[in-house]
Amino acid sequence: MxxxxxxxxxxxxxxxxxxxxRLPKVLLHEHLDGGLRVATLLELLQQRGIAPxxxxxxxxxxxxxxxxHAGSLVKYLxxxxxxxxAMASPDALERVAFEAAEDALADGAVLAEFRIAPLLFExxxxxxxxxxxxxxxxxxxxxxxxxxxxxxxxxxPVSETLRAAHLALRWQGRGVIAFDLAGxxxxxxxxxxxxxxxxxxxxxxxxxxxxxEADAAERVVEAVRLGARRIGHGVHLVDALGDPAxxxxxxxxxxxxxxxxxxxxxxxxxGAARSIATHPITALWRAGVSLSYHTDNRLMSCITHSxxxxxLLDQTSLSADDLLAMAVxxxxxxxxxxRARHDxxxxxxxxxxxxxxSLD
Numbered sequence: 013m014x015x016x017x018x019x020x021x022x023x024x025x026x027x028x029x030x031x032x033x034r035l036p037k038v039l040l041h042e043h044l045d046g047g048l049r050v051a052t053l054l055e056l057l058q059q060r061g062i063a064p065x066x067x068x069x070x071x072x073x074x075x076x077x078x079x080x081h082a083g084s085l086v087k088y089l090x091x092x093x094x095x096x097x098a099m100a101s102p103d104a105l106e107r108v109a110f111e112a113a114e115d116a117l118a119d120g121a122v123l124a125e126f127r128i129a130p131l132l133f134e135x136x137x138x139x140x141x142x143x144x145x146x147x148x149x150x151x152x153x154x155x156x157x158x159x160x161x162x163x164x165x166x167x168x169p170v171s172e173t174l175r176a177a178h179l180a181l182r183w184q185g186r187g188v189i190a191f192d193l194a195g196x197x198x199x200x201x202x203x204x205x206x207x208x209x210x211x212x213x214x215x216x217x218x219x220x221x222x223x224x225e226a227d228a229a230e231r232v233v234e235a236v237r238l239g240a241r242r243i244g245h246g247v248h249l250v251d252a253l254g255d256p257a258x259x260x261x262x263x264x265x266x267x268x269x270x271x272x273x274x275x276x277x278x279x280x281x282x283g284a285a286r287s288i289a290t291h292p293i294t295a296l297w298r299a300g301v302s303l304s305y306h307t308d309n310r311l312m313s314c315i316t317h318s319x320x321x322x323x324l325l326d327q328t329s330l331s332a333d334d335l336l337a338m339a340v341x342x343x344x345x346x347x348x349x350x351r352a353r354h355d356x357x358x359x360x361x362x363x364x365x366x367x368x369x370s371l372d
Contacts, residue, residue, distance in 0.1 A: 014312075015292070015350060016260035017307065024365040028316065028318040028319045028321070028322040028324075029285075029322055031325075031332060031367075032118060032318045032319070032321040032322040033120060034052065034363070034365045035120060035241045035318070035321055035332065035335055035336065035339070035363065036120055036121075036122045036339060036356075036359050036360045037116075037119065037120045037121045037122065037125050037317045037318075037339060038121065038122060038124075038304060038339045038342035038343045038346065038356055038360070039116050039121045039123070039124040039125065039126075039306060039307065039317060040073060040124075040125050040242070040271075040273045040304060040306055040308070040342050040345070040346065041125075041127070041220075041237050041244055041273035041275055041306065041308055042112065042116070042124070042125075042126055042135050042218075042306060042307050042309070043126075043128060043163075043194070043308065043309050044099075044108055044109060044112055044126050044127065044128040044147065045092055045095045045096055045099060045108075045128055045129075045132070045307070046091070046092065046095065046125075046147075046308065046309025046310070046311055046312045047112050047115075047307065047309060047310040047311050048095055048098070048099070048108055048112075049111055049115070049311075050052070050072050050073045050076070050112075051069050052067050052107065052108065052111060052310065052354075053072065053095060053098055053311070054067075054068075054069055054072055056098035056099065056104050056107075057094065057097075057098045058082070059104075060097065060098060060100070060242075061250075062094070062097055062098065062100075062323075063349060064094070064302075065094070068220065069160050073314065074189070076091055076312060076314055077314045079091060079267065079312070080281045080312060080313050080314055081281070083283070088281050088282055088312060091311065091312050092312075095311070096132050096133065096136070097136065099133070100133045100136030100137065100138050101138065101363070102138065102142055102143070102145070102146035102192070103146070105138070105143055105146040105147050105149035105150065106146040106149045106153075107131070107147070107150060108147075108150065109126065109147045109148075109149075109150025109151050110150035110151065110153045110154055110261060111125055111150075112124075112126055112150075113126070113150070113151050113153075113154035113156045113158050114154050114156070115316075116156060116158075116317065117154060117155065117156040119316050119317045119318050120317065120318065121156060121317065122157075122343075122355070122356040122359040122360065123156075123157050123158070123342075123343060123346055123348060123352055123353070123355075123356040124156055124158045125158065125159050125160075125161055125189065125190070125346065125347060125348070126147075126151065126158060126159075126160055126161065127160070127161035127162070127163050127178065127192055127194070128147065128160070128161075128162075128163060128237050128296070129162070129163040129164065129194060129195075130143040130144050130162060130176070130179060131165075131172065131175060131176055131179070132146070132165070135269075140175075140176075140179050141179065141182065141183075141249075144160070144162070144179065144183050144188065147160055148160055148186070148187035148188075151187065152187070157348055157349050157352040157356070158189050158348075159187060159188070159189035159190075159347060160183075160187055160189065161188070161189060161190040161191065161192050161220065161347075162176060162179060162180035162183070162188055162190075162191055162192070162203065163176070163191075163192040163193070163194040163195075164176035164177065164191070164192070164193055164194070164195075165194060166193045166194065166195045166196070166197065166200040166202075166204065166205060166222075167195045167196045167199075167200050168195075170204065170207060170208070170278070171203060173193070173205045173207075173208040174207065174208045174211070174275065175313050176191075176208070177191060177208040177209075177211050179218060180212065180213075180217060180233035181211070181212065181215050184215065184216075184217050188217075189217075189218065189347040189348060190217060190218040190219060190220055190347045191209075191212045191217055191219050191220075191304065192219070192220050192221060192222065193205060193209075193222055193235075193246065194222050194244070195219045195222075196226070197222055197223065197225055197226040197227050197231070198226045198227050200234045201231055201234060202223060202224060202231065202234050202238050202240075203234055203238065206238060209221075209238045209239060210238075210239075211260065212239075213238075213239035218241050218242075218347045219238075219239050219240045219241060219242075220240060220241065220243065220244055220273065220347075221235040221240040221242075221243060221244065222239070222243075222244035223235040223240070223245070223246060224242050224243065224245055224246040224247060224248040224249050225244065225245035225247060225279070225282075225284050226282075226284060227248065228248055228251065229248050229249045229250075229251050229252040229261050229262075230261065231246070231248075232246045232249050232261070232265060233264055233265065236264065236265060236268050236270050240270065241270060241271070241345070241347075242270065242271045242272070242273055242345055243265075243270060243271070243272050243273065244273050245272070245274060245279065245284065246265075246272040246273075246274065246296075246303075247274065247279055247284055247285060247291070247292045247293070247296075248284075248295055249261065249262060249265060249272070249292070249296060249301070250292035250295050253295060253296070253299055262299060262301065265298075265301060266300055266301055266302070269302065271302045271303060271304070271341060271342070271345035272301060272302070272303035272304075272307065273303075273304065273306050273342075274292075274293045274303050274304065274305055275305070275306045275307065275308035275320075276288050276291045276293055276305060276310070276314050276320065276323065277308075277315050277319075277323060278307070278308035278309055278313050279291065279318055281312070281313050286302065287327070288323045288324065288327040288328065289327045289328060291328065293305065293324070293328070293330070294328045294329060294330055297330070297338070298337075302345065303338065303341065304338040304339060304341055304342035304343050304345075305320055305321065305324060305335070305338060305366070307320055308313070321335055324344070326366065332367065332369060333369050335365045336360060336363070336367075336369055336371060337371055337372075339360045340357055340360050340361070340371060343356040343357040343360060344357065
């Protein structure tokens with residue numbers, strides 16, 4: 013399999029400053045089926061005989077950008093049907109995983125974790141174990157320290173979540189580093205899948221669960237009590253900050269040492285936040301919640317990790333000092349090996365020193 017060339021930058025990534033680009037990054041929350049290179053997606057669709065919504069790289073990129081800014085979760089999610097169908101072969105899965113790791117490395121990542129729901133490819137003829145094997149092979153081809161998080165889709169029956177949990181456990185210690193509940197959150201609290209989560213927790217596989225993105229702060233605490241060591245998004249935890257009757261929810265998350273994987277631009281695109289300027293990341297960080305910033309879906313939101321950093325620097329009161337401190341927190345909460353975490357933190361501190369920034 014030949015390596016493909018580096019992609020053009022997404023539409024809004026060109027505004028990233030040299031500072032934003034050279035900040036070391038720890039990527040904990042990126043969906044592989046939401047982060048393909050546009051050129052790769054177009055090529056894979058053509059190979060599989062699937063008609064794309066646009067027939068050039070530029071036009072297809074503009075289609076995704078339009079969907080991201082349509083103010084509609086339905087429009088935002090349209091792209092996933094395309095990417096899953098395009099990726100549905102072992103060779104394509106390996107390629108997408110490899111390119112994701114290489115792109116993260118080129119964008120300043122010193123450590124990365126990628127996630128996906130392997131059972132999504134089963135209707136397309138790819139067995140779940142074959143999908144995981146191909147994805148891990150792709151990640152292993154990159155020099156970037158990385159691991160794979162297996163997702164279950166929470167709106168599906170509990171039996172499917174159990175299948176995903178057993179799949180993750182079969183690959184535990186062989187590249188799969190954690191388990192996640194993804195998909196439509198509202199109406200599907202984590203407790204619905206307590207059986208699978210108990211199985212994973214008791215087997216010693218870490219969990220990071222999507223919570224508090226499309227549902228209330230209480231869902232974040234529910235996920236924590238079920239064993240989540242990290243939370244995907246968690247932005248509605250901010251609603252408890254100004255409510256004395258609910259402030260204990262925030263205190264419990266802080267006391268538990270749980271880390272939030274926050275994805276500001278994606279949250280705006282999906283309606284979880286009104287804008288970057290008013291995004292809960294700033295208030296939660298100032299309140300002492302451990303968190304960091306991530307891309308979620310680079311393709312769907314037309315972003316890079318650097319452009320996400322730039323948006324926070326431009327539109328919030330967060331500084332480069334804050335973003336580097338977040339990266340340290342992210343490294344410490346990674347599910348990769350102790351050595352990988354320590355090496356990542358050392359790289360972040362070294363970069364901070366070169367910027368004249370002192371981190372506690």
